[in-house]
Amino acid sequence: VDISTSISGTTLPNVFFNASGVWCQHEDELQAMVESHSGALITKSATLAPRQGNPSPRYLPLPLGSISSMGLPNEGYEYYLRYACSFNYSRTKPLFISLSGLSLGDSVKMVEAFVAADLPCMLEINFSCPNVPGKPQLGYDFEAMDAALATLAPLIKKPFGIKLPPFFDIAHFDLVAAVCQKYSNLAFLTCVNSIGNGLAIDFETETALIKPKDGYGGLSGAMILNTALANVNAFYRRLPDKQIIGVGGVASGKEAFLHILAGASAVQIGTQLMEEGPAVFERLNKELAEIMAAKGYNTIEDFRGRLKTL
Numbered sequence: 657v658d659i660s661t662s663i664s665g666t667t668l669p670n671v672f673f674n675a676s677g678v679w680c681q682h683e684d685e686l687q688a689m690v691e692s693h694s695g696a697l698i699t700k701s702a703t704l705a706p707r708q709g710n711p712s713p714r715y716l717p718l719p720l721g722s723i724s725s726m727g728l729p730n731e732g733y734e735y736y737l738r739y740a741c742s743f744n745y746s747r748t749k750p751l752f753i754s755l756s757g758l759s760l761g762d763s764v765k766m767v768e769a770f771v772a773a774d775l776p777c778m779l780e781i782n783f784s785c786p787n788v789p790g791k792p793q794l795g796y797d798f799e800a801m802d803a804a805l806a807t808l809a810p811l812i813k814k815p816f817g818i819k820l821p822p823f824f825d826i827a828h829f830d831l832v833a834a835v836c837q838k839y840s841n842l843a844f845l846t847c848v849n850s851i852g853n854g855l856a857i858d859f860e861t862e863t864a865l866i867k868p869k870d871g872y873g874g875l876s877g878a879m880i881l882n883t884a885l886a887n888v889n890a891f892y893r894r895l896p897d898k899q900i901i902g903v904g905g906v907a908s909g910k911e912a913f914l915h916i917l918a919g920a921s922a923v924q925i926g927t928q929l930m931e932e933g934p935a936v937f938e939r940l941n942k943e944l945a946e947i948m949a950a951k952g953y954n955t956i957e958d959f960r961g962r963l964k965t966l
C-alpha cells in the first residue's frame with residue numbers, strides 16, 4: 657500500500673489497514689476508514705445475499721484478545737460492488753474487497769460481477785468461508801482449495817489474494833504453499849484468520865460467553881500473535897514470488913514490526929481496531945516509525961523478512 661506516512665521527518669509507506677470484518681460492513685464505517693490514518697481499507701466479506709449474521713452476544717473482548725462468531729453479517733455483494741464503483745481511486749488509499757461465497761458457485765458469481773466491472777480494487781477471497789456442511793472450511797480442505805483456485809484464478813485474471821486460516825503443522829504449510837504456487841496471479845496471502853472454534857467460559861455463571869454455536873467462536877488478538885507470526889513467516893519462506901499480509905495480535909508498533917520482520921508486506925488490524933476505533937492507525941504508524949528510527953531502519957525493506965534464527 658503506497659500511502660506514505662510522513663512521521664518524524666521520514667516518509668514511510670503506510671502498511672496498516674483493517675482486517676476484513678472490522679469497521680467495514682457499512683458505508684459509514686468504510687468512510688471512517690477512508691478518513692483514518694490507515695494506508696488502505698477492506699470491506700466485510702460479502703456473500704451473494706445480505707445476511708443478518710448470528711444472534712448477540714457474538715463478539716467479546718477477552719483478557720488476551722477476543723472471541724467472535726459473527727456469522728458473516730454483511731450487506732450482500734452488490735452493496736460492496738456499488739461502493740467499489742463509486743469509490744474515488746485517484747485521491748485516496750487502495751480499496752480491497754473481501755468475498756466469502758457460501759459455495760464455489762456463489763464465489764464465481766460474485767467474482768464475475770467484480771471482474772465485469774473492471775475496477776482498480778483488489779480482491780481478497782476468504783478461504784475460511786464455510787464449505788459443504790460436515791466438511792472442513794475451505795482453508796482446511798486442500799483439494800477443495802486447489803479446485804477453488806483453479807476456477808477463480810483464471811476468472812479474476814488480475815492479481816488477487818486469499819485470506820487463510822492459521823495452520824499448525826509443517827506438512828500443512830508445505831501442502832498449502834504448493835497449491836498456492838500453482839496460481840501466478842495469486843499475488844498475496846493474508847495470514848491469519850481467527851483461530852477457529854475456541855470456547856470462552858464465565859467462571860461465576862459457568863456459562864459460555866457468546867451465544868452462537870454453544871459459545872464456540874474464532875479467537876483473535878494478543879493470544880494468536882505467535883501463531884500469526886509463524887504463518888506469515890512459513891509462507892514468506894515458501895512463496896518468494898508472493899506477498900504476505902500479516903494479521904493477528906497487532907496492538908502496537910512492536911507487533912507490527914515483528915510481523916514485518918517475519919516477512920509481511922502489510923499489516924491488518926482486527927481486535928485492536930474493534931477496541932480502539934480508527935484512531936488506532938495514527939498511533940500504529942507513529943509507533944512503527946519510532947521503532948524503525950530507534951533501530952536505524954529507513955525503509956520497510958531494510959528489515960522485512962530479515963528474521964534471524966539461532
Ligand SMILES: CC(C)(C)CCc1c(C(=O)O)[nH]c(=O)[nH]c1=O
Pocket residue numbers: 677701724725726727728729756782784785786849850874
Ligand atoms: C467464519 C465464517 C462465518 C465462516 C466466515 C466469516 C468470518 C467471521 C464471521 O463472520 O463470523 N469471523 C472471523 O473471524 N473470520 C471469518 O472469516
